[in-house]
Amino acid sequence: MTEKINRRTFLRRSTAAGLLSFLAVSGLSENAYGLSDEQEIGTVIDITKCDGCRDLEIPRCVSACRQKNKGRFPEPITDIQPYWPQKKYEDWSDKREVTNRLTPYNWNYVEHLQVDYKGKREDIYLMRRCMHCDHPTCQKLCPFSAIKKDVTGSVSINEELCLGGAKCRDVCPWGIPQRQAGVGLYLKLAPTFAGGGVMYKCDNCRDLLAKDEKPACERACPKGAILTGPKKQMKEYAQRRAEEIGGYIYGDVQNGGTSTFYISKIPFEAISEAIATDKMAQKDTGPGRPLMPERVDNYLESEKGIAGAALTAPIAGAALAAFTAYKTMKGEKVDE
Amino acid sequence: MSKKVLRQSRVNRFIHWGTAISIILLIISGLGQLPLYKRYNITKLPGGEWLGSFYNTLDLHYIAAVLLIFVVSFHLVYHGLRREFDILPKKGDLRESYLIIKAMLTKGEEPPADKYLAEQRVAYFFIGINVLVLIGTGMVKVIKNLNGVTLPQFIIAFSTHLHNLATVLLILGIGAHLAAFIFKANRPLLRGIFSGTVDEKYAKERHPLWYKRIKMRI
Ligand code: HEM
Ligand code: SF4
Ligand code: SF4
Numbered sequence: 001m002t003e004k005i006n007r008r009t010f011l012r013r014s015t016a017a018g019l020l021s022f023l024a025v026s027g028l029s030e031n032a033y034g035l036s037d038e039q040e041i042g043t044v045i046d047i048t049k050c051d052g053c054r055d056l057e058i059p060r061c062v063s064a065c066r067q068k069n070k071g072r073f074p075e076p077i078t079d080i081q082p083y084w085p086q087k088k089y090e091d092w093s094d095k096r097e098v099t100n101r102l103t104p105y106n107w108n109y110v111e112h113l114q115v116d117y118k119g120k121r122e123d124i125y126l127m128r129r130c131m132h133c134d135h136p137t138c139q140k141l142c143p144f145s146a147i148k149k150d151v152t153g154s155v156s157i158n159e160e161l162c163l164g165g166a167k168c169r170d171v172c173p174w175g176i177p178q179r180q181a182g183v184g185l186y187l188k189l190a191p192t193f194a195g196g197g198v199m200y201k202c203d204n205c206r207d208l209l210a211k212d213e214k215p216a217c218e219r220a221c222p223k224g225a226i227l228t229g230p231k232k233q234m235k236e237y238a239q240r241r242a243e244e245i246g247g248y249i250y251g252d253v254q255n256g257g258t259s260t261f262y263i264s265k266i267p268f269e270a271i272s273e274a275i276a277t278d279k280m281a282q283k284d285t286g287p288g289r290p291l292m293p294e295r296v297d298n299y300l301e302s303e304k305g306i307a308g309a310a311l312t313a314p315i316a317g318a319a320l321a322a323f324t325a326y327k328t329m330k331g332e333k334v335d336e
Numbered sequence: 337m338s339k340k341v342l343r344q345s346r347v348n349r350f351i352h353w354g355t356a357i358s359i360i361l362l363i364i365s366g367l368g369q370l371p372l373y374k375r376y377n378i379t380k381l382p383g384g385e386w387l388g389s390f391y392n393t394l395d396l397h398y399i400a401a402v403l404l405i406f407v408v409s410f411h412l413v414y415h416g417l418r419r420e421f422d423i424l425p426k427k428g429d430l431r432e433s434y435l436i437i438k439a440m441l442t443k444g445e446e447p448p449a450d451k452y453l454a455e456q457r458v459a460y461f462f463i464g465i466n467v468l469v470l471i472g473t474g475m476v477k478v479i480k481n482l483n484g485v486t487l488p489q490f491i492i493a494f495s496t497h498l499h500n501l502a503t504v505l506l507i508l509g510i511g512a513h514l515a516a517f518i519f520k521a522n523r524p525l526l527r528g529i530f531s532g533t534v535d536e537k538y539a540k541e542r543h544p545l546w547y548k549r550i551k552m553r554i
Contacts, residue, residue, distance in 0.1 A: 083375060085375075085376060085377060086375060086377075134483075134484075135483045135484070140480060140481050141369070141390065141394075141481075142496075143369055143370050143371075143496065143500070144496065144497075144500075145489070145492050145493040145496040145497070148489050149486060165370065165371035165375075166371060167369075167370075167371045167390060170371070170390060171390055171391075196375075256483055298483060299391050299394075300481045300482075300483060301483055303394065303395070303398055303478075303481060304482065304483075306395075306398040306399060306402065307398065307478045307479075307481065307482060309402045310398060310401050310402050310405060310474075310475065310478050311475065311478065311479075313402050313403075313405035313406040313409065314405055314406075314409040315409075316406055316409075317405065317406040317407065317408065317409030317410035317411075317413070318409045318410070318412075318413040320410055321409070321410040321411070321412075321413035321414035321417070322413055322414075322417060324347065324410075324414060325413070325414045325417040325418050326417075328347075328418070329417070329418060
């Protein structure tokens with residue numbers, strides 16, 4: 001019964017949303033999506049709808065993201081120093097044209113794969129970017145608090161504060177943020193000995209969300225393969241859609257839940273394997289081309305028990321102290 | 337063999353070594369939360385590999401934090417209930433510390449000391465404040481790391497920066513604490529914190545006020 005009402009309200013809302021987005025696209029109204037920076041936002045990436053913009057050299061969502069964010073791309077100094085005592089440093093400034101992986105100059109990309117499924121070879125196009133996790137390990141564990149999570153759920157890196165230690169990439173299950181050396185705060189401190197640049201990644205177009213507008217990648221997509229909206233509705237929509245096609249969702253539970261829901265009719269484990277195989281074939285070991293493992297635990301979840309112990313340790317210590325002090329004050333010899 | 341007097345009870349030694357061990361582990365594992373060990377090749381040293389994982393060191397940080405918090409709250413309640421406050425700083429301690437260090441350097445006369453030397457009380461206070469700040473901010477970090485908790489950004493940033501600052505100050509404080517034993521005059525105290533007792537002769541000469549008190553109590 002409630003299910004039916006939900007479905008009906010959902011349909012009504014999605015029809016309304018569809019209508020409104022039509023109005024928006026036709027330029028009548030820019031901020032009529034029911035988005036706002038006061039509520040959680042989610043994104044459905046429906047890979048059954050994406051064709052990778054095969055007619056174009058660069059998929060539209062990727063061009064749109066690059067276009068929108070080009071003013072924020074790093075302009076590093078010319079004589080970048082290696083990360084002492086290491087001999088290397090990460091510099092993408094001469095590879096700005098790379099669009100087939102995550103780099104400081106490319107915050108989303110489309111992974112093109114051929115996957116054998118049910119005896120058929122299928123072409124798959126997967127737009128990849130930051131998942132905007134519910135419990136973002138990158139944000140929680142940044143040792144300088146340079147990463148922020150908005151009420152909308154958007155996770156963004158503050159370019160002014162980031163020192164480029166790349167810890168966020170190490171603790172992100174997908175290794176999303178990418179580093180450019182020779183820019184940022186560390187240059188003002190001890191650039192030879194500490195820091196490594198600035199980390200860059202998708203910020204969910206948080207400035208647009210704040211204005212009730214949709215992210216650039218979604219707006220550029222002619223196939224409706226990217227859909228942003230109130231998170232609860234997006235999740236419900238993803239579930240419904242997955243049911244409809246007998247497919248799978250990725251992102252609803254991974255890393256303890258994210259705000260990005262991929263929909264596919266091919267299991268993600270097979271997709272992940274296909275990415276791994278392709279990377280192997282190309283001897284691609286660099287960062288910025290994440291797999292899609294089915295099982296991704298949120299590491300901080302495993303600290304829960306010991307966190308409870310840390311928060312109750314004061315009581316335990318005080319109790320034992322009171323007991324011991326009482327005994328010694330009564331003159332019992334426990335204290336020599 | 338010379339006569340000994342009890343200086344540090346078993347409880348005191350438990351507190352001292354409980355905090356010392358947990359703090360050393362917290363420093364090692366805390367520095368592991370900064371991207372240091374890989375970059376500076378510490379992970380390439382024999383036995384250093386585990387330091388390269390943020391998650392290994394985070395586990396250790398949590399465990400050592402439990403021990404530290406337990407011992408610190410034990411200490412505060414135990415010594416509070418027993419009204420033993422010898423180690424709290426007194427007025428004029430900074431000046432007196434200066435006089436003691438000068439005396440040690442010039443082999444001159446020290447002002448008569450109680451159980452603790454003035455500079456020990458100052459060091460206790462400095463280290464103690466930093467440890468309390470680390471515990472307070474550390475607890476905020478633990479809460480922030482719970483799934484489902486999103487603290488306001490300014491609280492996260494404030495606790496992070498204070499945690500980092502107190503770490504630096506604590507390391508300096510512990511460095512000074514250890515450097516005290518470069519002076520020969522301070523070394524008889526080492527015995528006290530390991531086995532509990534010090535030479536009676538040392539107590540009488542260097543801590544006359546304390547010595548008088550314990551003799552009166554017997
Ligand atoms: C002697 C005491 C301590 C020292 C020297 C120390 C040092 C550090 C350092 C250097 C970091 C990395 C920088 C950062 O993330 O802010 C860190 C992180 C952390 N510390 Fe401590 N710490 C101490 C005590 C504690 C205590 C008592 C707790 C818990 C109650 C705690 C909880 C944490 C947590 C959870 C992190 C991980 C990073 C994060 O979650 O933001 N620390 N610590
Ligand atoms: S996907 Fe990675 S970078 Fe994005 S929010 Fe999650 S942990 Fe952070
Ligand atoms: S949401 Fe914005 S920043 Fe993120 S991939 Fe899309 S266009 Fe790029």
